[in-house]
Amino acid sequence: MSIFVDVALPAAVRKQFTYHVPQELENSIQAGQRVWIPFRNYNAIGVIVRLHQQKPSFKTKPVRKILDEKPILSKELLDLTEWISKFYFASWGETIQAALPAGLNFVSRKYLTVSDDTDVSQLSEEQLEVLKDLQENKTTLDEAKKRWKGTGLNKVFSKLLKDKKIEIWEEPDLKVTVATEREWIWADGKDENAAKAFLESKEVNEELKWTSALALIADEIPIRQSEIPDDSVFTSYTLKKLQDEGWITFREVEKNTGIDHLEFEPDSIKTLNEDQEKAFEKISDALTKEEFTNYLLFGITGSGKTEVYIHALKQVVESGKGGIVLVPEIALTPQTVSRFFRIFGDEIAVLHSRMTNRERLRAWKDLNAGKKSIAIGPRSAVFAPIQNLGLIILDEEHDSSYKQIDPAPRYHARETAIVRATMNDAVVIMGSATPSMQALNMAAKGKCELLELTKRHAEAVLPEVKILDLKQYKGAMRGEFAVPLFMAMEEALKKNEQIILLYNRRGYASYLQCEDCGHIPESPESSVSLTYHKRKNLLMDHYTGYSRRKDLKCESCGSANLKVQGSGTQNIEEQLEELFPDSNIIRFDRDSTSRKGAHEKILNTFGEGKADIMIGTQLVAKGLDFPNVTVVGVVNTDTELAFPSFQATERMYQLLSQVSGRSGRGDKPGVVFLQTRQPDNPALKFARDHDHRGFARQEMEFRKPLYYPPYSRLIRFELKSTKDHEVNMAAHILKKSIEYVISDIPVLGPSPAAIHWMNKKFIWEIMMKIDTEKGANYIERMLERIMAVYEADIKGKFSSVRVNVNVDAIH
Ligand code: ADP
Ligand code: ZN
Numbered sequence: 001m002s003i004f005v006d007v008a009l010p011a012a013v014r015k016q017f018t019y020h021v022p023q024e025l026e027n028s029i030q031a032g033q034r035v036w037i038p039f040r041n042y043n044a045i046g047v048i049v050r051l052h053q054q055k056p057s058f059k060t061k062p063v064r065k066i067l068d069e070k071p072i073l074s075k076e077l078l079d080l081t082e083w084i085s086k087f088y089f090a091s092w093g094e095t096i097q098a099a100l101p102a103g104l105n106f107v108s109r110k111y112l113t114v115s116d117d118t119d120v121s122q123l124s125e126e127q128l129e130v131l132k133d134l135q136e137n138k139t140t141l142d143e144a145k146k147r148w149k150g151t152g153l154n155k156v157f158s159k160l161l162k163d164k165k166i167e168i169w170e171e172p173d174l175k176v177t178v179a180t181e182r183e184w185i186w187a188d189g190k191d192e193n194a195a196k197a198f199l200e201s202k203e204v205n206e207e208l209k210w211t212s213a214l215a216l217i218a219d220e221i222p223i224r225q226s227e228i229p230d231d232s233v234f235t236s237y238t239l240k241k242l243q244d245e246g247w248i249t250f251r252e253v254e255k256n257t258g259i260d261h262l263e264f265e266p267d268s269i270k271t272l273n274e275d276q277e278k279a280f281e282k283i284s285d286a287l288t289k290e291e292f293t294n295y296l297l298f299g300i301t302g303s304g305k306t307e308v309y310i311h312a313l314k315q316v317v318e319s320g321k322g323g324i325v326l327v328p329e330i331a332l333t334p335q336t337v338s339r340f341f342r343i344f345g346d347e348i349a350v351l352h353s354r355m356t357n358r359e360r361l362r363a364w365k366d367l368n369a370g371k372k373s374i375a376i377g378p379r380s381a382v383f384a385p386i387q388n389l390g391l392i393i394l395d396e397e398h399d400s401s402y403k404q405i406d407p408a409p410r411y412h413a414r415e416t417a418i419v420r421a422t423m424n425d426a427v428v429i430m431g432s433a434t435p436s437m438q439a440l441n442m443a444a445k446g447k448c449e450l451l452e453l454t455k456r457h458a459e460a461v462l463p464e465v466k467i468l469d470l471k472q473y474k475g476a477m478r479g480e481f482a483v484p485l486f487m488a489m490e491e492a493l494k495k496n497e498q499i500i501l502l503y504n505r506r507g508y509a510s511y512l513q514c515e516d517c518g519h520i521p522e523s524p525e526s527s528v529s530l531t532y533h534k535r536k537n538l539l540m541d542h543y544t545g546y547s548r549r550k551d552l553k554c555e556s557c558g559s560a561n562l563k564v565q566g567s568g569t570q571n572i573e574e575q576l577e578e579l580f581p582d583s584n585i586i587r588f589d590r591d592s593t594s595r596k597g598a599h600e601k602i603l604n605t606f607g608e609g610k611a612d613i614m615i616g617t618q619l620v621a622k623g624l625d626f627p628n629v630t631v632v633g634v635v636n637t638d639t640e641l642a643f644p645s646f647q648a649t650e651r652m653y654q655l656l657s658q659v660s661g662r663s664g665r666g667d668k669p670g671v672v673f674l675q676t677r678q679p680d681n682p683a684l685k686f687a688r689d690h691d692h693r694g695f696a697r698q699e700m701e702f703r704k705p706l707y708y709p710p711y712s713r714l715i716r717f718e719l720k721s722t723k724d725h726e727v728n729m730a731a732h733i734l735k736k737s738i739e740y741v742i743s744d745i746p747v748l749g750p751s752p753a754a755i756h757w758m759n760k761k762f763i764w765e766i767m768m769k770i771d772t773e774k775g776a777n778y779i780e781r782m783l784e785r786i787m788a789v790y791e792a793d794i795k796g797k798f799s800s801v802r803v804n805v806n807v808d809a810i811h
Contacts, residue, residue: 032071042168090409267342299453301661321390351377441710463670588616627666712769716809
């Protein structure tokens with residue numbers, strides 16, 4: 001009886017390919033291994049997803065070689081990636097690729113080899129020359145094409161390839177190269193003292209930028225390139241000058257984010273308080289019984305959800321199993337990680353997208369080999385190769401970063417975690433202070449069990465939240481701050497307490513506007529307005545990365561009266577420096593944290609009390625725990641509402657609740673100020689009253705009659721093309737195809753997307769809402785039929801149009 005294998009390739013094609021297994025490989029072949037298979041005109045690498053004995057109706061080709069001795073994907077992860085590929089309508093191969101770290105996935109190159117059965121005695125001299133070259137020099141297909149281009153040997157090579165005297169083999173890009181960076185060190189004979197002496201003998205002078213650079217860097221050497229402050233003094237010019245003057249030199253060192261080997265003080269596990277204990281007992285029971293159970297841990301900020309996670313994990317680890325802790329990307333700070341490290345130490349592998357490929361591969365291997373039993377990371381850590389999985393924790397369950405939007409697979413980590421836990425009889429804990437409507441709806445339907453923590457630990461109480469109507473404070477502003485907020489800040493600074501200020505969403509903050517005609521420069525790459533960045537004096541498009549120097553004249557009317565409108569975090573920072581000249585201010589946004597390690601440094605500085613005020617974007621709202629913070633201010637509360645989505649209110653509400661939770665976490669009471677021009681917005685009042693249930697009730701009442709999630713599942717079809725008329729027509733045909741396949745379901749659109757033009761492509765969208773009870777098989781079959789009808793209807797036209805399908809699209 002012959003054995004067959006189905007093989008997935010890392011391409012967008014939603015289809016597996018069947019091969020037979022030659023006898024000599026029968027004993028060693030297993031699902032989850034990578035293999036070489038003849039595909040088109042070369043030997044491709046794919047992953048075996050299934051072994052079986054059903055002979056297909058066509059003539060199969062043989063598997064040529066096995067690449068991995070042991071499977072790199074367990075049966076469990078094969079099943080999970082298969083489920084994702086159906087439910088989220090992605091290709092299985094792409095999904096597998098997303099689940100594996102770089103270096104193990106099947107990124108590959110095409111190499112040439114001389115075929116085993118080539119009879120050299122039959123060949124011409126020129127042919128032999130080509131073969132000899134290939135045997136002696138490892139050559140990729142692309143290199144060969146270049147090597148003989150324009151020479152007589154080009155034809156000879158093509159013919160040999162065509163006659164299969166030369167074969168093409170894919171080889172995995174297994175090498176995860178060491179990423180390096182410069183580390184600046186003292187040049188021979190130079191040191192800190194020499195630099196100081198030199199600087200004293202010489203006036204440190206503004207003209208000579210490099211001398212000020214030397215003064216600044218002298219204490220820090222050796223210093224890595226990534227640690228050099230993003231300061232106007234340090235340009236590549238000044239660094240080169242320092243080098244030319246013989247002060248410093250550099251060596252290449254391996255880049256290291258350091259996230260995977262944090263230094264931590266071991267800590268003993270805390271005794272749970274009464275509420276926490278009650279919640280934990282339930283979880284503990286389910287863990288003991290090894291029964292799939294999904295818990296929604298609804299606990300206000302500071303109620304000690306993390307302590308409950310730690311206790312649950314401890315039980316899991318002690319029973320010889322492993323666990324996954326998912327956190328929003330942004331919250332994956334050493335502050336969070338170290339709380340787990342203190343208890344579990346080396347049992348933990350961190351999987352962080354900012355780690356180097358090597359660091360991530362190492363973490364993956366440690367987990368896969370069972371050397372470590374806990375993975376902590378963002379969304380993709382849901383694929384961590386944990387042996388014997390007992391528990392998955394989703395902290396801040398409501399966070400939007402759990403959904404992958406691009407590229408495929410467009411999976412949601414929450415749903416994926418639930419499916420993975422089901423497959424393992426494991427337990428899920430979804431934790432949040434502001435659970436998503438989806439999670440609350442699951443609880444209402446009995447699909448998860450609600451556990452509540454309603455008090456902050458010990459004496460800490462929730463902060464008082466005050467809504468400041470900016471319309472009433474017109475004459476009473478200090479810069480961007482209404483007087484009550486300003487006074488509270490003054491008061492806090494006097495008492496040596498700390499302040500966090502949230503300035504909402506850069507990008508909407510600062511832009512250029514013509515005072516004469518009102519024109520706002522837009523990005524030529526997308527239809528969004530350009531953001532002005534003061535420090536770099538640039539206009540930037542954050543969707544596409546386009547940037548240019550600030551305009552001197554209006555593009556539209558030629559006027560030179562251009563004014564910077566709105567103020568970003570940098571402006572606020574400057575205002576603060578004027579208002580509170582004696583305080584230390586620190587800024588925390590994507591600009592200030594783009595360098596590796598900057599994130600951590602800022603938080604440490606603030607945590608150690610070396611700064612009094614932290615001003616930042618959404619980043620400051622998530623998961624930070626600084627007991628000395630007593631005042632939190634939201635400078636511009638309304639911005640979030642301008643976002644075109646049915647979820648805008650929920651987003652704003654969540655942001656306000658999260659940021660409020662940063663205040664009064666220690667033994668001093670906190671206060672929160674929300675500055676707004678819409679003081680009557682109910683979402684603000686619910687946030688003020690810490691009334692998540694009230695908010696959720698109102699939000700559900702709004703969504704139910706409109707059949708929005710959580711009452712339905714949204715599927716978004718996104719059509720893209722460089723040609724607007726083609727994408728428009730294709731979208732109308734697709735809508736008909738959807739209605740043909742599913743006649744009784746609401747379909748919205750087609751309509752131009754919110755950002756209609758991006759990266760030189762026009763984008764249209766269609767939305768459909770389906771019943772949330774429908775499973776992966778139903779969704780896959782339905783979407784397959786829709787796409788088949790669509791393909792038939794367009795009859796090969798509109799080849800420029802790409803259709804992406806996004807299941808569980810949030811907006
Ligand atoms: P959450 O994750 O719900 O926001 P945390 O777990 O961060 O809350 O708890 C808030 C603070 O209270 C933390 O500093 C934590 O160490 C402390 N805490 C919570 N529970 C306990 C406990 N049982 N014993 C001692 N300290 C606790
Ligand atoms: Zn103008």
